[in-house]
Amino acid sequence: MNNYKDLEVEINILKDFLKLDYIFVSFKDKTLTVGNKDDNSNNLKLNFNEDSHIEISKKEKINEDDIKILKFFIYRLEKGYLENGNSDAYYSFNGLNGVKDENFLTNKKLKDEIVKILLKTIETKDIETYEHSKGVAYYSKKIAEKYNLNSDQIEDIEYASFLHDIGKISIKEHILYKPTKLREDEFELVKKHSEIGYKILSISEPLRNIANFVLLHHEWYNGMGYPYGLKGDNIPIETQIISIADFIETFLQGRNYLERKETEDLINELEKMRNVKFKGELVDRAIEVLKEKEKNV
Numbered sequence: 001m002n003n004y005k006d007l008e009v010e011i012n013i014l015k016d017f018l019k020l021d022y023i024f025v026s027f028k029d030k031t032l033t034v035g036n037k038d039d040n041s042n043n044l045k046l047n048f049n050e051d052s053h054i055e056i057s058k059k060e061k062i063n064e065d066d067i068k069i070l071k072f073f074i075y076r077l078e079k080g081y082l083e084n085g086n087s088d089a090y091y092s093f094n095g096l097n098g099v100k101d102e103n104f105l106t107n108k109k110l111k112d113e114i115v116k117i118l119l120k121t122i123e124t125k126d127i128e129t130y131e132h133s134k135g136v137a138y139y140s141k142k143i144a145e146k147y148n149l150n151s152d153q154i155e156d157i158e159y160a161s162f163l164h165d166i167g168k169i170s171i172k173e174h175i176l177y178k179p180t181k182l183r184e185d186e187f188e189l190v191k192k193h194s195e196i197g198y199k200i201l202s203i204s205e206p207l208r209n210i211a212n213f214v215l216l217h218h219e220w221y222n223g224m225g226y227p228y229g230l231k232g233d234n235i236p237i238e239t240q241i242i243s244i245a246d247f248i249e250t251f252l253q254g255r256n257y258l259e260r261k262e263t264e265d266l267i268n269e270l271e272k273m274r275n276v277k278f279k280g281e282l283v284d285r286a287i288e289v290l291k292e293k294e295k296n297v
């Protein structure tokens with residue numbers, strides 16, 4: 001039972017992004033059907049036994065990029081990432097709210113331990129990313145507290161912040177540490193780090209929520225981010241918080257001005273990104289955190 005919530009999160013992201021009314025997953029038939037309630041003729045049925053068996057019945061409604069996203073989702077179904085038993089499942093937006101994870105306590109302890117190991121791995125491989133990730137966790141936790149999220153959400157935000165750039169361990173050092181501007185093809189490789197991070201983390205059941213947040217941490221509020229170009233609150237609030245904390249940490253780390261000047265500059269930069277990269281309300285909360293920090297230095 002404890003995978004239902006993950007499946008729901010995934011499906012909600014997909015549904016919003018692809019503008020669909022429903023996604024029907026049949027574990028019995030190994031098929032996935034997406035479509036709209038009022039118009040069955042445009043349903044799309046995909047088989048997730050083998051990639052080569054994917055059948056696209058109605059191509060015209062869904063473009064190639066959307067298919068890529070669905071294939072990635074199917075890949076995870078095939079790997080058992082979202083397997084939840086033998087029964088068929090139909091998910092609507094609020095269909096499974098409140099489903100209780102029976103292994104919550106065990107998973108929590110396990111989650112703490114896995115995060116610790118992974119963070120140590122990052123530290124060993126890449127001290128800069130490690131220091132950066134700790135900084136992001138500091139700011140994201142402060143912003144999340146201001147946003148009145150519950151303690152489970154804040155913990156997931158903190159953990160996802162620690163691990164948000166874990167996918168960078170797969171990027172060659174000459175690209176990762178290149179002192180000059182990256183070429184376009186190099187930048188495309190770097191951009192893969194959020195999906196690679198997702199693939200690393202999502203194999204662990206207790207980390208699947210965190211994996212989703214990591215996958216989306218370079219999405220922009222205005223829809224101009226990657227990998228999916230999700231827009232507005234289709235991006236989970238947890239991810240939005242990590243993303244703004246990432247921006248703050250990168251800005252402060254990359255400059256050697258005095259503290260006062262840094263904060264002023266940063267606030268100006270954040271204002272420019274209001275409703276562009278970040279939700280306006282989060283910009284307000286982030287500025288509050290920065291002003292409070294400055295007062296206490």
Ligand SMILES: [Fe+2]
Pocket residue numbers: 164165193217218
């Ligand atoms: Fe990143």
Ligand SMILES: [Fe+2]
Pocket residue numbers: 132136164165246
């Ligand atoms: Fe980052």
